[in-house]
Structure formats: structure tokens, C-alpha cells
Amino acid sequence: MPYTPIVATLGYVLSPDRRRVLMIHRNTRPGDHHLGKYNGLGGKLDPHEDVLAGMRREIREEAGIECTALELRGTISWPGFGKHGEDWLGFLFLVTAFEGTPLPANPEGTLEWVDVDQLDTLPMWEGDRHFLPLVFDGDPRPFHGVMPYEGGRMLSWSCSRV
Numbered sequence: 001m002p003y004t005p006i007v008a009t010l011g012y013v014l015s016p017d018r019r020r021v022l023m024i025h026r027n028t029r030p031g032d033h034h035l036g037k038y039n040g041l042g043g044k045l046d047p048h049e050d051v052l053a054g055m056r057r058e059i060r061e062e063a064g065i066e067c068t069a070l071e072l073r074g075t076i077s078w079p080g081f082g083k084h085g086e087d088w089l090g091f092l093f094l095v096t097a098f099e100g101t102p103l104p105a106n107p108e109g110t111l112e113w114v115d116v117d118q119l120d121t122l123p124m125w126e127g128d129r130h131f132l133p134l135v136f137d138g139d140p141r142p143f144h145g146v147m148p149y150e151g152g153r154m155l156s157w158s159c160s161r162v
Contacts, residue, residue: 006086008088010091010092023039024108026038026109028105034108037124041062042090059095065099078147
């Protein structure tokens with residue numbers, strides 16, 4: 001069967017001093033697949049939209065800011081991750097500069113600045129704890145990972161860098 005994932009972006013906006021990251025606490029919509037968890041900003045690509053344009057649009061919609069500098073940190077294939085077992089393919093970005101002031105919240109939840117070194121204390125997807133260190137580690141090489149899920153649980157994690 002061919003792999004036909006939902007293509008999405010996931011971005012981590014750094015504060016100007018690079019010590020904090022803007023996270024969304026998904027705490028508003030009952031039935032949200034991510035309810036109660038912290039996550040980066042992002043979402044599905046629109047048709048006819050490139051990955052970078054999609055990342056910028058998602059952050060504009062979710063946080064009300066304009067990205068002026070971004071780094072592609074990696075890609076992750078999440079087979080079986082969706083609410084109904086859908087496959088996802090994500091492009092992960094680090095936003096190192098932006099214009100504007102982030103919104104306090106959006107329809108999905110509250111936006112919060114979190115110390116980068118405190119991310120591991122937040123409620124989040126189990127798998128995020130495996131790849132988040134790679135997003136922030138400063139290695140200039142993008143990583144490429146595979147993280148299968150089944151029944152809402154991560155089964156394994158593997159990644160490589162060239």
C-alpha cells in the first residue's frame with residue numbers, strides 16, 4: 001500500500017534571547033486529539049503551498065507574528081499518529097527571528113513562553129521527548145526520523161543525519 005501521509009509543519013519560535021520557546025497548551029477544545037498537551041505551532045499544508053510558506057502561514061494564524069528567519073531542523077514520518085490512525089509527515093522548523101507580539105491564545109489553546117531547558121517537564125506527546133533535543137541542539141545537519149504510533153502510543157523511534 002502506498003504511503004500517502006498528511007503533510008504538515010511544526011515550528012518552535014525562539015525568544016530573542018533564545019532561552020525560551022513559544023508553545024501552545026492545547027486546552028480549549030473538548031475532543032482535541034492533543035487536549036492537555038503542549039506542542040509547537042503548525043498544521044497541515046494547503047494545496048499548492050510549499051512547506052516554508054505553510055510554516056509561515058500557520059505561525060501567522062496561530063500566534064499573530066511574522067517569521068523573518070527559520071531553519072529546517074528535520075523531518076519526521078509518523079505512521080499511524082492521527083486520531084483515526086492516519087499517517088503524518090512533518091517538517092520541523094526553528095524560528096530564530098520574528099516580527100510582532102505573539103497572541104496570548106488562539107482557538108486551540110493558550111500560548112506560553114517556556115524555558116527551553118524546562119520543555120521535558122511539560123505534558124506532551126511521549127515521542128516529542130525524543131526529537132525535541134534535536135530541534136534545539138545546534139547541529140547544523142537536519143535530522144530525519146520515523147516514529148510509528150499505534151493506538152495513540154509511540155512504538156519506536158529512529159533517526160539519522162547526513
